[in-house]
Amino acid sequence: MKSATTSDKATIMVVDDTPSMLEILAHLLEPDFRLLLASSGEVALALLAHGDMPDLILLDVEMDGLDGYLTCEMLKINAATRDVPVIFLTSHSDEENEARGFEVGAVDFITKPISPSTLVSRVTAQLALKRMRDLLRDKNTYLECEIARRTREVVAVQSVAIAAMASLAETRDSETGNHILRTQRYVKALAEHLRDHPRFSAQLDDYYIDLLFKSAPLHDIGKVGIPDHILLKPGKLTPQEMEIMKTHAVKGRAAIAKMEQMLGYQIEFLVLAKEIAFSHHEKWDGSGYPLGLSGDGVPLSARLMALADVYDALISPRVYKKPMSHEAASNLILAGRGTHFDPDIVDAFDQLQGEFQAIARFYGDTDAELEQKARLIGSLESQESRQA
Incomplete structure (x- = not known):
């Protein structure tokens, strides 16, 4: 040898x-x-x-x-x-x-x-x-290392793409930027609290909650298709304007479906994003829009977002209204148990009020952000006056 x-x-x-x-x-x-x-x-x-x-x-x-x-x-x-x-x-x-x-x-x-x-x-x-x-x-x-690295890259690209699309919607909306961050975390808090509940345990596992967290920022992506004079109006909308505003739910689902069509296949977090965008204005009693769905007919993802979205809208300042206190907002949420909102989700909110307040404080909007929105709407009003 x-x-x-x-x-x-x-x-x-x-x-x-x-x-x-x-x-x-x-x-x-x-x-x-x-x-x-x-x-x-x-x-x-x-x-x-x-x-x-x-x-x-x-x-x-x-x-x-x-x-x-x-x-x-x-x-x-x-x-x-x-x-x-x-x-x-x-x-x-x-x-x-x-x-x-x-x-x-x-x-x-x-x-x-x-x-x-x-x-x-x-x-x-x-x-x-x-x-x-x-x-x-x-x-x-x-x-294995290469797959893990590429998976991290894909996740990072997804996160950046979501943030970019959500920010695009936000820049045209009179709502403030951190609304996206707050509602995303309200939804996650509710989902984690309900994961052991008999009604939800089969659905709310770690994977679903992660998808929910990624999807939530796209809930109002359809607002990019709403005309500025309605989207940025600093006062109450007329019935006709409100009907146009309601179309953002349909437009949002259509925009996300277009993304899927361009990709050529479905991505699970976009499936949830479509549910949330289309149905987060549905109500438990069937009085919401766009389809008037009721009860468990409303997707769970949208039911969670419905409460998170309403709560944040109530406590957040707008150029046309002052913010509501947490106590007043929570009373309205609790009063909507079984009518506007899923009763069990309201019960979860009731037990998580301290966490909701902490999220609202940590991701609160700055004075500069509010002033920027006020200037934007003031500029639009001036344009409309000159046109008139």
């Missing part, structure tokens, strides 16, 4: 409690392999705990103290050594001993007295298999 350089040599641990056998094996293997010699199972385990990891272990079965079977079992339960192939050296080649050896994790048997050619061929074959296993494992690890 061709001699290898020291740097290329595989490392083989030889474990045998017979000194003469260790000497024979060392003589046969040393020219082509780096060797670690151990005179017992205990010594072998100690060397492995503190030294180099071999590429292969030749392990005598019949040893005092820890025999080969017990030593192999201990190797296989240790994460650091369980993938190192073990070849048993034995004077007994009956089926029962071989079966036990394979059961504890050995990959092959070499019968004593040892044939040099058999030893070399068996060792060479197992080292070649180990190299292939290591290569496959490294490739799998690389692929």
